[in-house]
Amino acid sequence: MNKKISIPERTVTRLCLYRRILLMLLPEGRDYVRSQELATLARGSSAQVRRDIMSLGYAGLPSKGYRVHDLLASIGELLDAPEVESVALVGVGNLGHALLSYLVGRRPNLTIRAAFDANPALQGLAIYGCPCYRPEDMETVLANYNIRTAILAVPAGTAQTVAERLVACGIRSILNFAPTRLNLPNDIYVEDMDISASLERAAFYARRTEDDSAAQAQS
């Protein structure tokens, strides 16, 4: 428990990434991986990789590197809930619908157990196997399944109100797809996934690298 608390956010982010890379190496039948290779794939330094993995209390062999299976197990021990964990989705519009279809069954330890939408046509349906409830039932449903994490996929205009409601119902962590900034108590974890802002940024850099190339060609 204390180990979890003491690991900083950026390390957790990198450990999630290492896991994803290790899972990609598995089908190749690889037994060992070196910090240098992990660093290259994760676009970091090998010193960073070694520090991060040391914080898990796991050590590799100097001659061969890290055992892929053991490293995966160590990361899982830190990151995964001891049993299957339930998550809620709020807002089953186009994006929410897609998130359900994308996320259902993707990680065995994380299940989207409940969805909520104000649209009566959706209430009572099971969407990709996930039941959709009325917002009025939020408190009961979240408590029943002991849900502490929510995905917010409602329009920007209602996001703040819905987020406050979620926190009042015991949610501790929100993955926010609404294109707006949530104002919540500091002990609530919020990760913003603002897709259109990211696309804007990507388009900006596409122009910038063109400008660079043009400048280089001229010089």
Added chain:
Amino acid sequence: MNKKISIPERTVTRLCLYRRILLMLLPEGRDYVRSQELATLARGSSAQVRRDIMSLGYAGLPSKGYRVHDLLASIGELLDAPEVESVALVGVGNLGHALLSYLVGRRPNLTIRAAFDANPALQGLAIYGCPCYRPEDMETVLANYNIRTAILAVPAGTAQTVAERLVACGIRSILNFAPTRLNLPNDIYVEDMDISASLERAAFYARRTEDDSAAQAQS
């Protein structure tokens, strides 16, 4: 042009965020906003906000703050393409489909002009008004519309190959939804949107803050 090149990535990210906040203030009929208020909404410092806005070459009034309309115009001048800019989407599965429905018409200056999918059933269709092409036509279509930015929504297993193909066809910037790390030349901008990794992280922090509360309750 040079101004664009010299502004660092984190500043661009924050300017995107300020714009989103300003657009939220508009319907309230607000004329002016102070750096302190922007900082609170963006969860930054007001010194940071002032520095960022200064880098646009825009100055507010010491007595009233920034004019919302003028600040929006200055940010748009930096971030937006001079004319409508075209973007491509590769992979029209569940997630790609949802991204189309979510992004079409969201920003007037950014249009998803072309989609690509290997599934013959989708080729030739217009999905939310966006035509879906065969991957074989990528080079021609991207060149025709002068597309430099792509959204990658293919499975992890094919993402690297498709990304290399995109770069070979002139793409300079990729918004990557595939749950894998792309290995591309350094001058290509890649932004990873790994939804399941973000959800894992959110669930991890939900447990962590519970552990904290439990620890506090015991002490």
